[in-house]
Amino acid sequence: MKLWIRIVIQSLVLGAFCGAPSFAQSEDGRRVYHGVAPSALDDAELTFAENGYALPARSFPCVSCHGEFGSGRPERGTVPPDLSRAALTKPYEMEAERGRIRGPYDLTSFKRAVRLGIDSSGNKLDETMPRYDLSDEVLTELWDYLSVVRTSADPGISETDLKILFVTGEKIGTEKIERLLAARVSQINSGGGIHGRVLDFVVTQSLEDDELAQDAFLILSLVPVSEAQRSQRPVIQIKSNHLNGPANVFSLVSGAQEQAAALRLFAAREFMAELHLGDNCEDTPESFVLFVMEAPCANAFSSEATLFFTQTAFDSLEPGLRHEIQSKTYLALGADAGRLSMQGKAAFSRFASVHKIPMDEDVFDLANAYTLATLSIDILMRSGRKLSTSEFVAQLEQVSSYIGGVTPPLSFGPNRRVGNTGSLVIALGPSANEIASSSEWIALPTQ
Ligand code: HEC
Numbered sequence: 001m002k003l004w005i006r007i008v009i010q011s012l013v014l015g016a017f018c019g020a021p022s023f024a025q026s027e028d029g030r031r032v033y034h035g036v037a038p039s040a041l042d043d044a045e046l047t048f049a050e051n052g053y054a055l056p057a058r059s060f061p062c063v064s065c066h067g068e069f070g071s072g073r074p075e076r077g078t079v080p081p082d083l084s085r086a087a088l089t090k091p092y093e094m095e096a097e098r099g100r101i102r103g104p105y106d107l108t109s110f111k112r113a114v115r116l117g118i119d120s121s122g123n124k125l126d127e128t129m130p131r132y133d134l135s136d137e138v139l140t141e142l143w144d145y146l147s148v149v150r151t152s153a154d155p156g157i158s159e160t161d162l163k164i165l166f167v168t169g170e171k172i173g174t175e176k177i178e179r180l181l182a183a184r185v186s187q188i189n190s191g192g193g194i195h196g197r198v199l200d201f202v203v204t205q206s207l208e209d210d211e212l213a214q215d216a217f218l219i220l221s222l223v224p225v226s227e228a229q230r231s232q233r234p235v236i237q238i239k240s241n242h243l244n245g246p247a248n249v250f251s252l253v254s255g256a257q258e259q260a261a262a263l264r265l266f267a268a269r270e271f272m273a274e275l276h277l278g279d280n281c282e283d284t285p286e287s288f289v290l291f292v293m294e295a296p297c298a299n300a301f302s303s304e305a306t307l308f309f310t311q312t313a314f315d316s317l318e319p320g321l322r323h324e325i326q327s328k329t330y331l332a333l334g335a336d337a338g339r340l341s342m343q344g345k346a347a348f349s350r351f352a353s354v355h356k357i358p359m360d361e362d363v364f365d366l367a368n369a370y371t372l373a374t375l376s377i378d379i380l381m382r383s384g385r386k387l388s389t390s391e392f393v394a395q396l397e398q399v400s401s402y403i404g405g406v407t408p409p410l411s412f413g414p415n416r417r418v419g420n421t422g423s424l425v426i427a428l429g430p431s432a433n434e435i436a437s438s439s440e441w442i443a444l445p446t447q
Pocket residue numbers: 033060061062063064065066078079080081082083096097100102110113114119120124125126127128129130132142
C-alpha cells in the first residue's frame with residue numbers, strides 16, 4: 001500500500017484528522033477573500049489612492065473584483081489579474097494590463113502589493129486596486145488561500161483533498177464508523193481518489209459546539225442535523241426532519257412529517273376519516289387521533305379512539321406503556337425491509353465480508369453509513385473535477401431510482417429533498433406490542 005494512503009487511513013482510524021492541514025490554514029484566508037463574516041476584513045480599512053479616504057474594507061472583499069475563482073471579473077474595460085498562486089508565481093516575466101511588466105510574486109511582494117499597491121517588480125498598481133491595512137498574519141492566510149482559490153470557493157476542498165464530515169450520533173459512536181469509512185475510502189483513494197483528490201472522512205459524534213462543519217465540503221449524518229448546526233454546508237442524512245424545501249439538506253427516507261402524511265392518506269382511504277392531531281397529555285375525545293412527534297400520556301390509552309403514531313412518537317413511548325394501549329393502533333415506519341434495493345444489499349454484504357465489518361447489533365447504523373458514503377462518492381464522481389457545492393447539489397437533484405445503497409430506490413429533484421417518501425403503515429396487535437397481520441406500503445405523491 002502506498003505510504004500516503006496508509007497515513008490517511010491511519011489518521012482516520014486513530015480519529016485524528018491530519019490528512020490535509022491546508023483546509024484549516026486556508027479557511028481564514030477564504031473568509032477574507034470572499035468577505036464571509038466574521039473575518040479580518042471586519043476591522044480593516046482601505047483606500048483607493050495613496051491619500052484617499054479610508055473606507056471599511058468589508059465593503060470590498062477581493063472576490064468582488066478578482067472573482068469567485070481568482071481569475072478576475074471584467075469590469076468597465078479592465079480585467080483584474082488572475083490571483084491564483086499559480087499565476088502570481090509563474091517563474092518568468094508577465095505582461096499585465098496596460099503593458100505593466102512584472103516578475104513572479106513571493107509572500108513579501110504579495111503583502112506589498114495588497115498594502116501599498118506596488119507590484120512584484122516595483123510598478124505602481126492602478127488605483128482601482130485598493131490598498132488594505134491588513135496584518136502580516138492575515139496576508140499570509142490570504143496567500144495560502146490563493147493556492148486553492150481556482151478550485152473552489154467552498155470549504156473542505158483543495159487541489160489535492162476533499163473533506164467530508166460524518167456525524168454518528170451518540171448510539172453507535174465513532175470507532176466502528178471510522179473503520180467502515182476507512183475501508184470504503186481506501187478503495188477510492190487507491191484508485192486515484194475523486195478526480196485526483198484524496199477523500200478524507202472526519203468522524204464526530206455530534207455537531208454541538210463544533211466548528212468542524214464550517215470546514216467540510218459536505219456533512220453526512222446518521223442523526224438529523226439542524227439548520228443552525230450545518231453552517232450552510234450541504235447535508236445528506238438518514239431521516240428527514242423538515243418538510244421538502246429548497247435548503248441543501250437531503251434525507252434518504254421519510255421522517256415524521258412524511259410518515260404523518262402517509263397515515264393521513266391511509267386513514268382517508270381506509271376509514272374515510274380525517275385525523276386529528278393529538279396533544280400528548282389531553283384526553284382524546286376525537287375518534288381518529290394522530291401523534292406526530294411525542295407519544296400520549298397513559299390516560300389517552302383507555303379511550304375508544306383509533307390511534308396513529310409516527311415512528312418518532314412511538315419510539316418516545318415507554319415500552320411498559322405499550323401494553324396499556326387498548327385502542328386500535330397504527331404505526332408508520334420510514335422504510336420497509338422488503339423494499340430495500342437487492343443490488344445495494346448484496347454490495348453491502350460483500351463489502352462487509354471483505355472488510356470484516358461485524359454484523360452485530362449496530363448493523364443498521366453500519367448499513368446506513370455505508371449507504372451515505374456510497375451515494376455521496378457516486379455523486380462526487382459525477383460532479384467532475386470542477387467541483388463546487390452548487391454542482392454537487394445539481395448532480396444530487398438528478399438522482400433517479402438510485403439502488404446503490406441499503407435503502408429503497410432513492411430519487412431527488414429541485415423540489416424533492418427526501419429520497420424515498422413512502423411509509424410502511426402497520427396495524428399493531430391489541431396490546432400494541434406485536435405487529436398484527438396487516439401492513440401496507442403507502443407511497444406519497446411526489447412533485
Ligand atoms: C475594486 C476592485 C478590486 C478589489 C476589491 C481588489 N482588487 Fe486586487 N486588483 C484590482 C485591479 C484592477 C488590479 C490590476 C491593477 C493594475 O494592473 O495596475 C489588481 C491587482 C492586484 C494584484 C497584483 C496582481 C499582479 O498581477 O500584479 C494583487 C496581488 C491583488 N490585486 C490582490 C488583491 C487582494 C488580495 C484583494 C483583497 C484583499 C484585492 N486585490 C481586492 C482590483 C481589485
